[in-house]
Amino acid sequence: MKLDAFDIALLSALQKDGSLTNAALAEVVNLSASQCSRRRAALEEAGVIEGYSARLNAAKLGYGLRAIIRVNLSIHGQTNEGDFARFVESHSQIRSAFSVSGDADYILDVRVRDLEAFADFMHRQLLPNPQVSQVRSEIVLKTLKDDRGISPG
Amino acid sequence: MKLDAFDIALLSALQKDGSLTNAALAEVVNLSASQCSRRRAALEEAGVIEGYSARLNAAKLGYGLRAIIRVNLSIHGQTNEGDFARFVESHSQIRSAFSVSGDADYILDVRVRDLEAFADFMHRQLLPNPQVSQVRSEIVLKTLKDDRGISPG
DNA sequence: CAAGTTTTGCATGAATTGTGCATGAAAAGC
DNA sequence: GCTTTTCATGCACAATTCATGCAAAACTTG
Numbered sequence: 001m002k003l004d005a006f007d008i009a010l011l012s013a014l015q016k017d018g019s020l021t022n023a024a025l026a027e028v029v030n031l032s033a034s035q036c037s038r039r040r041a042a043l044e045e046a047g048v049i050e051g052y053s054a055r056l057n058a059a060k061l062g063y064g065l066r067a068i069i070r071v072n073l074s075i076h077g078q079t080n081e082g083d084f085a086r087f088v089e090s091h092s093q094i095r096s097a098f099s100v101s102g103d104a105d106y107i108l109d110v111r112v113r114d115l116e117a118f119a120d121f122m123h124r125q126l127l128p129n130p131q132v133s134q135v136r137s138e139i140v141l142k143t144l145k146d147d148r149g150i151s152p153g
Numbered sequence: 154m155k156l157d158a159f160d161i162a163l164l165s166a167l168q169k170d171g172s173l174t175n176a177a178l179a180e181v182v183n184l185s186a187s188q189c190s191r192r193r194a195a196l197e198e199a200g201v202i203e204g205y206s207a208r209l210n211a212a213k214l215g216y217g218l219r220a221i222i223r224v225n226l227s228i229h230g231q232t233n234e235g236d237f238a239r240f241v242e243s244h245s246q247i248r249s250a251f252s253v254s255g256d257a258d259y260i261l262d263v264r265v266r267d268l269e270a271f272a273d274f275m276h277r278q279l280l281p282n283p284q285v286s287q288v289r290s291e292i293v294l295k296t297l298k299d300d301r302g303i304s305p306g
Numbered sequence: 307c308a309a310g311t312t313t314t315g316c317a318t319g320a321a322t323t324g325t326g327c328a329t330g331a332a333a334a335g336c
Numbered sequence: 337g338c339t340t341t342t343c344a345t346g347c348a349c350a351a352t353t354c355a356t357g358c359a360a361a362a363c364t365t366g
Binding site: 184188191 | 346
């Protein structure tokens, strides 16, 4: 699918505010509301827009602590890749998980209530996992930027 | 603000799909549409719902490569914390940036078109920055999980 | 330059939202 | 223990918003 300047502007606006009405969108991108409706539908159909989400405030839901954890699996754990994926899937504290190239095998983005919950997660969930051989973590002190999406520009 | 089970269910549903109509929401959480409207408004007013965003498909927008970069600033750079924040702000490749406790000073979540663009970012943008003393990066091979938000459960 | 295709704005019927109002249940006060 | 107050809820309706048909404008292609 080809994207013109209107589409880019439209995506950009919708990423900032997904609840914009077509009329509001129309003002931003200088098109009629009906065109915005059509283009939006097309972008959804093409899968460029995967969907819409409410952005929730972590602090107000009691998630005060965020950490980035680098994980190495044990060498013979190669065959158990699926097991670690299942571990990730079954722990809601893990918000994002990536397999990576570099020093680490996996990087996890973890959110918990507080330091106590973090210690609990580390010592009762992650470290006892026999596949895990090494864990190094960094606790987020301050968020400078957190665009949850992708820059359409 | 106190959140009851209805609110939690509502937040959960809206995080999965922020474009749910109040009527659809009503079916999910077993309330009337008008109640969903009222509760939603209250949650927005209280800041629990910060807003809504379109989820965009990175690949279809030409962002094929994602990397997690750990950055250390030069020791005397303490005073220039604001400068690094400005650096982060002015580079759209940097999607998220956190100051962290641990080995690194900052962790960046970076998205670029391909390896070439990544090399360009590293060697032409990040490393020439005089505040930056050390950089270690991991390139994302596979995304196991990427919940952009917070579990309201 | 002409025929065909695509994009656009407008108008309209359908769907959605949000507010007033009445009801009932729980909390507070006496 | 009984009354009063408060609050959450569902229903109905007015106002807003959406999405499709249609014709004109703009852009392609041979």
